[in-house]
Structure formats: structure tokens, C-alpha cells
């Protein structure tokens with residue numbers, strides 16, 4: 453994998469808030485077609501890292517590259533323009549609108565009305581057709597009716613709609629912040645299925661999660677964040693969950709030795 457150019461890469465990210473060093477020189481590499489989980493204890497710097505990767509925060513120091521080209525994100529829209537979408541736990545859906553309208557929120561399709569192109573009407577049927585195709589394409593079987601209003605959907609279905617919206621329009625990286633945190637077993641499995649589907653499509657997925665079984669089920673590699681640094685990058689193949697937790701909490705280093713002995 454190292455001979456490929458990462459779709460998203462960070463080097464030496466530093467971010468401080470007053471006296472607090474949230475990021476202390478963090479590197480991260482994400483490749484197309486992989487799920488990279490980011491794990492870490494509370495306060496390890498996961499959120500700050502994600503914010504710096506997605507334009508929600510500006511790092512004090514460090515560089516970001518997208519497909520090998522250096523970028524500078526000053527706001528979330530800059531990251532979006534570069535193909536990097538984020539789904540926060542809040543999901544930012546419009547509850548009173550249907551699924552189709554939510555997918556097209558802010559990029560509605562219009563068609564000429566009876567009075568010509570001056571009064572352009574919302575192309576609802578066109579949007580519904582396209583939304584159905586996009587939802588099917590992502591293998592989101594949990595959604596059956598694209599005209600269903602979002603406030604009537606279950607948590608897992610809402611999560612799926614938010615992910616579909618994030619990836620529907622040509623993004624290459626999607627960052628998912630605790631996508632299964634509020635979900636039951638079956639719904640979590642559905643969301644993990646969508647994540648696998650994104651990987652199949654060649655997208656790079658960053659998954660922030662405290663749920664170790666979910667991380668180990670779906671991640672290709674795991675970035676372990678500890679005290680503002682990248683403590684290790686491990687794989688579910690080579691490490692157990694308890695080893696991951698030990699690295700996360702400082703009880704062990706990546707080669708299994710106790711911290712301080714390495």
C-alpha cells in the first residue's frame with residue numbers, strides 16, 4: 453500500500469488551544485478503497501484531528517495533501533470542494549423534508565416552469581428518481597420509500613441518508629464521526645454494511661469510533677491517537693482488541709512492550 457499516493461495525508465499537524473496541546477505533531481495517511489479507523493481515549497485529539505482534516509479548524513502547523521497535492525483548508529467548504537465530506541453525529545438533516553429533498557439539500561435540481569426559464573420549478577420527480585438510484589447504488593436496503601419524511605425514519609436509516617448525502621455527489625473521502633453510537637445491533641450492522649459499500653466503491657473512509665467490535669469488524673487499519681499523537685497504526689489482522697486498548701491507554705506500545713520499556 454505504501455507505493456500508492458494517499459488520497460488524504462497529514463504531516464506534523466499541531467493544534468493548540470491556549471495551553472492545551474490538542475495535536476502534537478500528528479501524521480495520518482488514508483488510501484482510496486480503505487477504511488481507516490481513528491481510536492483514542494477521551495481527550496486524545498480525535499475530534500481536533502478530524503476538524504483539521506475537514507476544514508473545521510485550521511492547524512497551527514503541519515501540512516495536508518489530497519492525492520499528493522498540498523492543500524490548505526480555511527473552512528469546511530474548502531474541504532468539500534476537494535472531495536472530503538464529513539458526517540457528524542448531529543447528521544444535519546432537515547427532519548421535516550423527505551429523503552430525496554435531504555439528499556439534494558443546497559443543490560436542488562430545477563426545470564423550466566410554464567413561464568419559461570425565469571421561473572424555474574423544483575424538479576421533484578427528477579430528484580426522486582436520482583435519489584432512488586443513489587440509495588440503491590449504495591446498497592442501502594434499509595430505505596424503501598424515498599418520499600418518506602426524515603423525522604419518521606429510524607436512527608440507522610437517518611445515518612444512512614446522511615452518508616448517502618455526503619457521498620452522492622462525487623466525494624472521494626468521507627469522515628464518519630461515531631456513526632453507530634446511538635444505534636442498536638441490527639441498525640449498526642446496516643451502517644457497517646454501507647461503510648463496506650463505500651470502500652468497495654474506492655472511497656477513503658475515516659471512521660471515528662469508541663466501539664471496538666465495530667472498528668475491528670470493518671476497519672482495514674486503525675490509527676491509535678494518544679495524548680495528541682499518533683501512538684500507532686495497527687490492523688485488526690495483527691492485533692487484538694485488548695492490544696488496541698492497551699496502546700490507546702498507554703499500557704502497552706505497538707510491539708507489546710509496556711510504555712517506558714520500549
Ligand SMILES: Nc1ncnc2c1ncn2[C@@H]1O[C@H](COP(=O)(O)OP(=O)(O)OP(=O)(O)O)[C@@H](O)[C@H]1O
Nearest residue numbers: 469472473474492493494495496497498499500501
Ligand atoms: N475548542 C477548544 N478549546 C479548548 N480546548 C479544546 C478545544 N477543543 C478541544 N480541546 C482540548 O483538546 C484536547 C483534545 O480534544 P478532542 O476533543 O480533540 O479529543 P477527543 O479525542 O475527540 O475526545 P472525546 O473522545 O472525548 O471526544 C482535549 O484536552 C480538549 O479539552
